[in-house]
Amino acid sequence: MQFVSTRGGTEPVGFYEAFSQGLAPDGGLYVPKNLPLLPSDLLIDDALPYPALAWDFLGLFNDDHDPDHLIELVDKSYGDFSDTMSAPLQQVGENIFVLELFHGPTLSFKDFGLQLIGNLFEEQIERTGETINVLGATSGDTGSAAIHGLAGKKGVNAFVLYPKGRISPLQERQMTCTGADNIFPIPIDGTFDDAQAIVKELMGDLKTKEDLRLSAINSINIVRVLAQAVYYVHAYMQLPPESRDDVNFVVPTGNFGNIFAGWMVHQMGLPVDQFVIATNQNDILYRLFNTGKYAPEKVHPSHAPSMDIQVASNFERFLYYHNEKNADATLSQMAEFQANGAIEIANFNASNFRATRTDDKQILENIRDVKECFDYVVDPHTACGFQDIDEDKTHVVLATAHPAKFPEIMKKAIGTVPTDDSLEALKKKKQVNYPVEATPEAVKAFITEHSA
Numbered sequence: 213m214q215f216v217s218t219r220g221g222t223e224p225v226g227f228y229e230a231f232s233q234g235l236a237p238d239g240g241l242y243v244p245k246n247l248p249l250l251p252s253d254l255l256i257d258d259a260l261p262y263p264a265l266a267w268d269f270l271g272l273f274n275d276d277h278d279p280d281h282l283i284e285l286v287d288k289s290y291g292d293f294s295d296t297m298s299a300p301l302q303q304v305g306e307n308i309f310v311l312e313l314f315h316g317p318t319l320s321f322k323d324f325g326l327q328l329i330g331n332l333f334e335e336q337i338e339r340t341g342e343t344i345n346v347l348g349a350t351s352g353d354t355g356s357a358a359i360h361g362l363a364g365k366k367g368v369n370a371f372v373l374y375p376k377g378r379i380s381p382l383q384e385r386q387m388t389c390t391g392a393d394n395i396f397p398i399p400i401d402g403t404f405d406d407a408q409a410i411v412k413e414l415m416g417d418l419k420t421k422e423d424l425r426l427s428a429i430n431s432i433n434i435v436r437v438l439a440q441a442v443y444y445v446h447a448y449m450q451l452p453p454e455s456r457d458d459v460n461f462v463v464p465t466g467n468f469g470n471i472f473a474g475w476m477v478h479q480m481g482l483p484v485d486q487f488v489i490a491t492n493q494n495d496i497l498y499r500l501f502n503t504g505k506y507a508p509e510k511v512h513p514s515h516a517p518s519m520d521i522q523v524a525s526n527f528e529r530f531l532y533y534h535n536e537k538n539a540d541a542t543l544s545q546m547a548e549f550q551a552n553g554a555i556e557i558a559n560f561n562a563s564n565f566r567a568t569r570t571d572d573k574q575i576l577e578n579i580r581d582v583k584e585c586f587d588y589v590v591d592p593h594t595a596c597g598f599q600d601i602d603e604d605k606t607h608v609v610l611a612t613a614h615p616a617k618f619p620e621i622m623k624k625a626i627g628t629v630p631t632d633d634s635l636e637a638l639k640k641k642k643q644v645n646y647p648v649e650a651t652p653e654a655v656k657a658f659i660t661e662h663s664a
C-alpha cells in the first residue's frame with residue numbers, strides 16, 4: 213500500500229516511510245492512497261482474538277513487513293493488555309454498549325496506537341542501525357502512553373516535556389515510575405504550550421533535528437489511525453447479530469484521530485449509521501459540524517483535559533476525503549486556515565456525523581446518571597459520550613480512559629473513587645524525573661548529554 217499526502221506535494225511512500233516521517237514533508241498528513249474493502253471473512257467469523265484481527269487488518273496496508281514479522285510486532289504490542297479481549301464490549305443497557313479501550317498499560321485508548329509505534333521504532337532501529345531520540349510534549353495521556361510504548365526499548369531514548377504541577381499526579385507517576393533508564397520525563401516551569409513551543413523549535417531546526425537524530429511522538433502518525441481502526445471492527449463483531457444493522461458509534465473527541473479511524477473503516481465497508489462526535493466545552497468540532505465553519509477559539513481547561521484542544525489536527529484527513537481526495541483543494545483550504553485563522557467549508561456535508569457538546573457541569577451529571585441508570589462508572593471523557601443518546605437505537609460508546617485516572621473529578625461526581633491495581637502499585641514506586649530550565653537551549657543540551 214502506498215500513502216499519499218493530503219496536500220499533494222509529496223511523492224507516495226510505503227508503510228516504513230509513512231511511519232518514520234510522521235508528518236509528510238509538504239506539511240500534509242499521510243493517508244492510504246486507496247482504501248481497500250474490508251475482507252468479508254473479517255465480518256463473518258465470530259470476533260477474532262484481538263491480535264489476529266489487528267494482524268489481518270494492518271496487513272491490508274503494510275507490504276513492507278513480512279507477515280510473520282508483523283505477527284510478532286502485533287503480539288508484542290497487544291499481548292499483555294490486562295483484559296484478554298483487549299477491547300471488550302460491555303452491554304450496559306438494552307441497546308447501549310460500551311467499548312472499553314482502557315485495558316492497556318496506561319489505561320487510555322492511546323495505548324493501542326503507541327504500543328505498536330514503540331515496537332515499530334525498535335524495529336526501525338534494528339533495520340537501519342541508527343539510534344534515535346524521541347522528543348515530545350504532553351499534557352497527560354499521550355506522553356504516558358508513548359513512554360510505556362518505548363520504555364526499555366533498545367537504541368531509543370525518550371524525552372517527554374510536561375508542565376510541572378499541571379498534569380494529574382497519577383499521570384505524572386505513569387511517566388516517572390517506569391524504572392526504565394531510556395526514559396527522561398522532564399518537568400518544566402510553564403504551561404503545556406510552553407513545553408510544546410520548545411519541542412517545535414527544536415524539531416523545526418533541521419540541523420538540530422539531524423544532529424540529535426530526533427523523532428516525534430506524533431499525534432498525526434497514520435500508524436496510530438490504522439491501529440485504532442482495528443477496534444471498531446472488533447466492537448462490531450462483539451455485538452449480538454440482531455444489533456448489527458443500524459449502529460451508531462459515539463466517540464469522545466479532541467484531535468479527531470480516534471473518530472477518523474472509525475469513519476475510515478466505515479468507508480472500507482463496516483456498516484455504521486452515524487458517528488457521534490462528543491466534544492467537551494472546547495467545541496470547535498461541534499460548531500463545525502453544525503455550521504460548516506472551522507474557527508478555533510481559546511482553550512478552556514475542562515474536566516476532560518485530554519479533549520482540551522483548539523485545532524483538531526486529524527481533521528485535515530477528513531477534509532481531504534470531503535474534497536473527494538482533491539489534494540490541491542485541501543492545500544488551499546489549509547493555507548487559508550493558516551492565513552485567516554478560520555475557514556468556511558463550502559457545501560459542507562456532515563454525511564454520517566453528528567456532534568454533541570458537554571460542559572463541565574454536564575460531565576459530572578452524566579457520570580452520576582450513567583451510574584444510576586446503567587450501574588456503570590465512566591471517566592469524565594467517556595461521560596461526554598452519554599450526552600444525547602437515543603436509547604431505542606444501538607449505540608456503542610467508546611470508553612477512552614479508565615475512571616481511576618481522574619480521582620478528583622470522580623469523587624466530585626459520585627463521592628467515591630474507582631481504583632485500579634496498576635495505579636495503586638505506582639503510588640509505592642520511586643519517581644524519577646529530570647527538571648530542566650524551560651528554554652530550547654537547555655533542553656537541547658540535556659538531550660545531547662543523554663542521547664541514545
Ligand SMILES: *Cc1c(COP(=O)(O)O)cnc(C)c1O
Nearest residue numbers: 353466467468469470518612613
Ligand atoms: C486523547 C484522548 C481523547 C481524544 O481523542 P482524539 O483522537 O484526540 O480525538 C479522548 N479521551 C481520552 C481519554 C484521551 O486520552
